[in-house]
Amino acid sequence: MQILTYPHPALARICRRDFTVSMDDINQMFFLLRECGGLGLAAPQVDIDGRFFITAWGDIFINPRIVSGAHPIKIMEQCLSLPGETYEVKRLSKIKLATGQGFKGVQAIVIQHEINHLDGKLIRDQHA
Numbered sequence: 001m002q003i004l005t006y007p008h009p010a011l012a013r014i015c016r017r018d019f020t021v022s023m024d025d026i027n028q029m030f031f032l033l034r035e036c037g038g039l040g041l042a043a044p045q046v047d048i049d050g051r052f053f054i055t056a057w058g059d060i061f062i063n064p065r066i067v068s069g070a071h072p073i074k075i076m077e078q079c080l081s082l083p084g085e086t087y088e089v090k091r092l093s094k095i096k097l098a099t100g101q102g103f104k105g106v107q108a109i110v111i112q113h114e115i116n117h118l119d120g121k122l123i124r125d126q127h128a
Contacts, residue, residue: 001028001046003036003080010047011081012120017063019043019050029054038080040110042117045081053114057107061097064115069095075109077123087123 004010025048033041033056042053052062069092078086091112094104103111113123 001025001032003032003041003045004047005081005083006122006124008047008081010044010049011117011122013044013049014120015042015044015051015118016049017051019048019052021048021050021052026054026060030058036080039106040114041080042114044117044120051118053117055107055110055114061111061114064111064118065098066092066095066112066115067098069108077109077113079113079123081117082122082124085124089123089126 021043029041029046032046033054039056040053043050051064052060053064054060071093072090073093074088075091076086077089091109093108094102095108095111096102116122116126
């Protein structure tokens, strides 16, 4: 398993809500994320067609959906699929997911970034 980089077509697809993934794939994703020093890694970045991502703080988000947010900010972001590139993007500094979980700060920003991957969007396409 490897992290795909732009312009790989898997990075532009909208991921499926109905999918299966093995624990081996998830464990490999966590290994890659730790190895690269990233904060999040979405399924399409490793060529898996499923709406899920993992985070450096150890969570797995399956079919995540943001239902509310507040406090928009502009922030400089990087992406493991766009090595060496940095973009200014607009994000909400506080979000709530459909599961009822609330996040703020860096966690909220990472979640938004990874959900964009699940929708086939890269930061290079949405910079502020």
